[in-house]
Amino acid sequence: MEEEGATTVSSRVLAQRVGTTAAQVRKDLSLFGTFGTRGLGYEVRSLRERLREILGLAQEWPIALIGAGRIGSALFEYPNLRRRGFEIVTILDRDPRKIGRSWDGVRIRSIDEVGEVIERLRIKVALVAVPASEAQGVVDRLVGCGIRGILNLAPARLRVPDGVTVNEVDLALELEVISYALGARGTVPGEIRQDVTSDP
Amino acid sequence: MEEEGATTVSSRVLAQRVGTTAAQVRKDLSLFGTFGTRGLGYEVRSLRERLREILGLAQEWPIALIGAGRIGSALFEYPNLRRRGFEIVTILDRDPRKIGRSWDGVRIRSIDEVGEVIERLRIKVALVAVPASEAQGVVDRLVGCGIRGILNLAPARLRVPDGVTVNEVDLALELEVISYALGARGTVPGEIRQDVTSDP
Known part of the structure; x- marks a missing residue:
């Protein structure tokens, strides 16, 4: 809406855009504090900024991609991750034939370097795209190195300690x-x- | 559980496996009719069969994959789709360099053959993995050919008529x-x- 030149927006219009009700929009936003002015709606730019803060997107998130296979490759190429604040800054794999190659300037490193890389690049979030049988072992290592958030595309249910967030995509x-x-x-x-x- | 040799299971054990409460398991299942016997639990095999029917998995679903790029390729290789009842039986693309090739015995055809292929193979569900800018056009064509369910991996919000189900995966x-x-x-x-x- 900001790109479209809008300066204010009502809860009714927001609701239409996302397929819900104006009351739900107001209720959801109220969970995070005071937004907008009765009768005047929301100021688009400040609402956008506040939503970015709430979603943890006021910062850029450097991401580690674990697994340089087909799914990893598709993730690396996935459009608009970067525009939405996520940048894959390192790729780790265990296959010697892949280690040392680069994708679009990002070098594929050995999974054995995981601790050093994650610390140096201050990475907190990892995309896991390894075979299901390897997923839990990889995740245990990631958590041990300080990873706090994992998006898992391996078709495996993962166990992580409290304080670590896992989100799964199961096609x-x-x-x-x-x-x-x-x-x-x-x-x-x-x-x-x-x-x-x-x-x- | 069937593979593990279990013949009956309680709502409590089911709840533990999926991370919810026994009451929620009973409530959810009750929406679909009468299951199990008070005090005896559920008979594993018949519960499995009933769940498969409810989920529409008593049949196999032939799937059309639209888009033979990196994401399409990752989908095609995605483990256990077939084991869970979904088989990609045709691949359609518009790139002449891809048309005519085969992936694991499945030939990549021109998107212009979509109507003929979908009718001949009785396909009702499509996986859409095309660039966002092409997604709506592709989906309009699919719906016009009789596709009733779409899993969309293009980062685009799609409009479909009533009676067509769209599910989106936005990484x-x-x-x-x-x-x-x-x-x-x-x-x-x-x-x-x-x-x-x-x-x-």
Whole structure:
């Protein structure tokens, strides 16, 4: 909206943009303090700044990418991570054939350098894109080196100590959300169907 | 659990496995009908079958992958999609240098063949991994050909008609969940901090 030249915005318009209600927008924002002026709405620029602070985006986050395979490569190329404040500053792998190569100027290093690199570059967040069987071992090492936030793309459930945040992207689960939605529209048999129609 | 040899399971054990409460497990399952026997728990095998039906996984879902770039390639290689009932049966792209190649026996076809392929292979679900600027155009075409469910990995908000399900994976958003969690633990300034500490 700032790029579009807007200086103020109402909760109603914000709600339309994100697919919720004006009341929900006001309630959500109120959790973080006082925003906007009754009848005048929100000042776009200051709202944007406050939201960036709340989301922890007032700073840039240097990111370690663990795993230089296909998924790692796709993550590295993923558009607009940098624009949104996340920059992959190091890539770590255990494959000697990959170590020493560079992607767009970022050198792939040995996972054995993880402690040194994370400390030197003050990295707190890692993207994990290793095979599922290796994920827990990699994560234990990362946590031991001071990593506090992990986005996991390996299809493995991870255990981390308190104080470490893990977020998982499981693409099969995301597809199940869709197959469930399609199934609920008529291809599911018997008992279920009675729950979603008014037909006795 | 079935692979581990269990024949019955309690809501308490199920809750532990997924990180929720026994009451929530019972409540969630009750939305879909009658499951289990009070005091005896759930019969593992039949619960599994019922959950598969509910999730629309009693059938296999043939999937069209749109976009044979890095993200598409990572999706194609993503482990255990097939084991969970999703099989990428066609790959479509618009780049003449990619059309005609094969990935693991699946030929990359021109996006112009989309209507014919989707009808012949009875595909209802597509994975969209094209540049953001092309995503809406591609999705309009898919919907026009009968696609009912879309998992979108392009960083673009998509408009679809009623009756079509879209699920989006936005990796920058997933990283923001982490930066928010880390920020809320002490690096966020002033007003916010007062909300999360008891310090006046």
